Structures are given as structure tokens and as C-alpha cells.
Amino acid sequence: MSFLSHLESVVRDVDGSIACSVMGFDGIAVETYQAQDAGELELSSAWVEYANLLTQLKNAADLLKTGSVSEVSINTEKVMTLIRMVSPDYFVVLALRPEGNYGKARYVLRVTAPKIRAEL
């Protein structure tokens, strides 16, 4: 389970990233990489939103488990979260600031999910 480097790559490659996590469908975060390139004060409010969203992910995860849906995104005014299935038990979630590059985020998560799956 050395997927922390994959999470780091996602955060580095996507402008506006706050954090990237691997989570189980039970709602428990397995691993998280937080962006280093922004001030703590700037990140803190977005980070609080991210943590709040993680607690609401059960419904979104249920959608992913249907199989026909490839991504789910849950957005507040302060943070966007993009979620992609990794395996039947795990998914990856990326938090972005509202001005972040959502299109790049979709691409990077799509190519990274199989790499994380290979490490599980």
C-alpha cells in the first residue's frame, strides 16, 4: 500500500487542490495527502468543508457502487470534491478550491484510480 505518492501527484498536478484521500465505502479515510503550496490560513476553511463533506459521502458512494456512474462531485460554496471509484471497497476523493481546475482534476483522477487500485 504505497499509494501516497499517487495522491501527492494528483495534488501537485491539479491547480487549486486542497487534499486527496483514499477512502473505504465504510467512510473511513485510509490515506490523505494535503497540498503544501498554500498558506494554512487559506486552506483551513476549505479543509473544514472537506472534512464535513467526507461525512456526507455515503449517498454519493452508493451512486458510484451502481456501476453506471463513474464520478460523483459534491460542491459547497467553499470547496468542490470529485470522487471516483477505485475498487468495490475503496474510492479516491479530491478536494479543490472553487477556482480549481475541475477539468484537469477529472482527467488526473481517471488515470490515477487504476494506479491506486494496483497498490491496494
Next chain:
Amino acid sequence: MSFLSHLESVVRDVDGSIACSVMGFDGIAVETYQAQDAGELELSSAWVEYANLLTQLKNAADLLKTGSVSEVSINTEKVMTLIRMVSPDYFVVLALRPEGNYGKARYVLRVTAPKIRAEL
């Protein structure tokens, strides 16, 4: 209830739009405006995906009803859907092709939702 013109404006203003609907949280579409600027053949597969997604919206709608979430997006490889609450009983949903302008879509739905609410 003359909000069809608002739905038309959304579809016209956002590149890659397929259709925009006002739906009740009971899952019934009240009104839909479909894009006119693309060939039927190009739209048809995306339209089928959109219809499929509409049947899966119940979980996403539950998230919106928590109040802390302002938008939910559910994406397949063929279509992205962006959802925003309009009132306690209704939400607006926009379907985009995967190459559509998601950032513009977020902005346009944010400013349009209050206009639709005023017409309900």
C-alpha cells in the same frame, strides 16, 4: 410558471449543453429544454445517459436537501450532470457533454436558480 426561457438561456450560454430540466425531489421532471445546436445522432446517446441519470438522482437530491451542499454532480463517461437546489421541493439539473464548459455551467446555474425559484 414561465421558466422555460430560463432553461433555454442556460443551454444557450453553456458550451456543450445537452438539456436542462426543472425536477421535483419526487424525481418527476417538470420542464425540460433540449439543445438545438447539435445533431440528433450526436445527442442521442448522451440523451439516453441523461435520462438514466435522472432515475438515479434520489440519493443526490438527499445530499442537496441537507442544506450545506450547494451542488451535486453525477458523471458517466458520456455525460456530466450538474444539479442545484431551487426550492425545498425542486432542483435544476443541466446535462453536459464531457468536453462541455463545467466552470461556466456552475456559474450559470448559480445565477439562474433564483430566477427559476421566482417563477415557481
